[in-house]
Amino acid sequence: MELGDFERDNSCSRLLASPVPEECKREDCCLGIDEAGRGPVLGPMVYGICYCPVSRKKELEELKVADSKTLNESERERLFGKLNATTDFIGWALHILSPNVISTSMQQRAKYNLNALSHDTAIGLIQHALDTGVQLKEVFVDTVGPAEKYQEKLKHRFPELDVTVRPKADSLFPVVSAASICAKVARDRVVKGWKFLEDLGDIDMDYGSGYPNDPKTKDWLAKYLDPVFGYPQFVRFSWSTAQTILDRSAAPVVWPDEEEDGVPSKSQAVLSSYFTTQKEAVKPKRHRFFQERLLEPLSEL
Known part of the structure; x- marks a missing residue:
């Protein structure tokens, strides 16, 4: 797991991935998705996927993967080592979401909450697996928000895939447990080695x-x-x-000239009145939608 690019500039998000096993390019595969670090006020949130051929699910289960929250750090590191070493049929990918990206996304003018950010990140990782040649057939996801709505959203986006979204999926499906371990190990390493x-x-x-x-x-x-x-x-x-x-x-x-919902302060209104024609003064107020986006009628450009 090479974290060098992210550590050099942790103000941006990064995608990391293992090589795709040749077997995963030929056979139908299952994929699990989980995250680590959704709740903390410090550090990144990491989304992880892990995938393997459907025919080798039992072998993945035999690695004794489990929900990362039930394991201590050394157990997670040991299991990630096993997953990472099984290059013949197991692959993984991670999206490290910088805390800076999380905050600026959530505070931008057009509302973009953590659930939407999580959904879009998961969709991006599924698409990444498809784009790199993984023959996906089944996808298992630990839910964010109502499971039924999330599942419907993913099925609409990927109608060719068999999608299952469940609460606590990391304790129900070994492939999600494996994704949970990958995500948690990455977050632990990033936080421990954080470069300010x-x-x-x-x-x-x-x-x-x-x-x-x-x-x-x-x-x-x-x-x-x-x-x-x-x-x-x-x-x-x-x-x-x-x-x-x-x-x-x-x-x-304090912003002395700050406008509240597009309405100038009193001092601005008085000053501007000296430069406004009568016709302009009675012009009807434009809707806030157009004001916030700085949109002007074509005839006035």
């Missing part, structure tokens, strides 16, 4: 579990808040935990 792009000196990496309700994590967030520049990109600043601390402790920002 910001100049923070000798930073303390004892931040607890990274989950919002962990006192250690909260203390770390309070300690490394810069009142002007906020947080390093290791932090998902779109999480309410980070936002609460920012609102309470960061320097307030």
Whole structure:
């Protein structure tokens, strides 16, 4: 698992993949999807897929893969080593979603929530497997949101595949357990070796579990808040935990000329009235949809 490209620039997301076994290009294959790091306020979220021929499911199961959450770090590393070494019939791919990408995606003007981001990442990994020649037949997915709706969405996108979406799929289907292990090992390695792009000196990496309700994590967030520049990109600043601390402790920002929903402030309105013709003054207010997208009628360009 070569993480060098991501470590050199962890402000962007990265796709990593094993070579595709020749057997997976010839035989019908099953594929599992799972993620690691959905909930933490710190670090990336990693989506993983693992796949093998349908005819060799039993051999995958015999590797004793299990839901990564039930395993300790050394057990996960050992099992990933086995999966990665079984190059004749097992392949994997990972999409590492930078915390910076997660936060900016969720806070962009057009709403893009974590569920939508997760769905799109899973779809991208399925497409990646197809594009690299894997003969996919069956796909098993640990659900994000209502399982029925997610399954319907995937079936609509990939009508040729037999798609199964289930809660706790990582404990039901060995191929999803394998994907869970791949994703969790990658996240653990990335977090442990995180390279801060910001100049923070000798930073303390004892931040607890990274989950919002962990006192250690909260203390770390309070300690490394810069009142002007906020947080390093290791932090998902779109999480309410980070936002609460920012609102309470960061320097307030005031925009004197800020427009609220496209309506100028009072001082702007008074000043602009000196430069507005009577005809312009009575022009009906344009809908917010057009204002936010800076769209103008063709006749006024």
